Amino acid sequence: MQIQISPGGSQTIYRQIVDQIRRAVAADKVAIGDSVPSVRQLAKDLVVNPNTVAKAYAELVRDGVLESQLGRGYFVARRKNIYTKAERLRRLDDVLDSVVSEALALDFASEEVVQRLVERMEALSPRER
Amino acid sequence: MQIQISPGGSQTIYRQIVDQIRRAVAADKVAIGDSVPSVRQLAKDLVVNPNTVAKAYAELVRDGVLESQLGRGYFVARRKNIYTKAERLRRLDDVLDSVVSEALALDFASEEVVQRLVERMEALSPRER
């Protein structure tokens, strides 16, 4: 379970941690029940504050990706949908709108955007869906 | 040139202004050379701080969407690309990655995401490209 952050990036540190773990789980690079690095260990490795890691892990627990076992650590949870269809669409639309805005700002044609998205999605979905 | 903001939204106010003007320009609802509302007028209409509008206009000038004519106001600029291909792709990839992460988090299939994106892009591109 390798995690890397780029402190200079536009994304916040805890966001980068969340995303990477989500992708690792989605790509089956870690199995259900596997442990992820302890809060303190990861904080030490990334040279960030433990609270930052804890915040990232807390979000992953909230979204059902990880489970916490007090005193033992965090583990990859069995995948389950916890949000209603409407809520899931609402959240998806939020980020899609930012894509549309950015595409307009950069004068990309729709086809370019879609094609680029397809490329980036396929790149990390080796598991069966 | 009608602009509306929804204070309850997750997006920031100045971001909403920027996006709407970009969309209006992209959809050819305003022509090159047309004026946009003055900073003070729009601020009064939207009941927001003039600084907020000024910030939005400044970003649009920076990105080449508007031009300021000192003392006269802001006008829609002739479309020109100011970023290199590489920079444009880098910026597009940034938002696309956030889509991929959210799609994974919500367990959407790639096809659903792509289709939804197409819908939202077509909705606001009545002009020929």
Next chain:
Amino acid sequence: MQIQISPGGSQTIYRQIVDQIRRAVAADKVAIGDSVPSVRQLAKDLVVNPNTVAKAYAELVRDGVLESQLGRGYFVARRKNIYTKAERLRRLDDVLDSVVSEALALDFASEEVVQRLVERMEALSPRER
């Protein structure tokens, strides 16, 4: 919008804040769109750390009770269900199980527990459901 905490209680501070706001919203003591005290103001009033209040508000945003407007404050959101039926039941069962355990531990008869629960639920549901 009055909030009070008892620092000596068994519940954590941020939990008490979350619960009281949830109840105020559920009991229609605050209307949709109303603002809640700012993070810093409430922290000062309760003599707790602003981070503690921020954590409470963050949970309420996650659960769709509040909405945050950057730079303006937190506001009561329109009520919407964001969790699936299964997830809602799962969460309800979690707390119900703790009741069952405690009732067993204290040798309460089922009827007593149920009656007591009914009392406490009715006490704070003045709104139509």
Next chain:
Amino acid sequence: MQIQISPGGSQTIYRQIVDQIRRAVAADKVAIGDSVPSVRQLAKDLVVNPNTVAKAYAELVRDGVLESQLGRGYFVARRKNIYTKAERLRRLDDVLDSVVSEALALDFASEEVVQRLVERMEALSPRER
């Protein structure tokens, strides 16, 4: 006397042990005077730390469910109330309040909550009360 723990659950391990023994006793699956597994044996069976089992047994002794006979083991005690009526109600109300909060958060109707509680209580009370 079968005890099973689910490491993935939200509840702490020693809490699960305490609850299960309490339920077994309440449901008359073990009789007064019966022995429960030794600390070391149960720890080995569950693959947990003996301290964890010891802590669970200690709580059960404190609450009058078990009795320890030095050098012989732990045994089911004759049921006796150790808390005053007021204290019992106070403890019950604590957990009931958490139910009320969660029910509000999830927008459950009172009747649903009560019905669900009744179901879960009846499920494990085969003995006459």
Next chain:
DNA sequence: GTGGTCTAGACCACT
């Protein structure tokens, strides 16, 4: 002024 993020460090419960 507001919220959002991050750091540093403390104390507690649990394994």
Next chain:
DNA sequence: GTGGTCTAGACCACC
């Protein structure tokens, strides 16, 4: 050792 909570204080973006 682990996570959970809380404090104190910093810097930033936004209004």
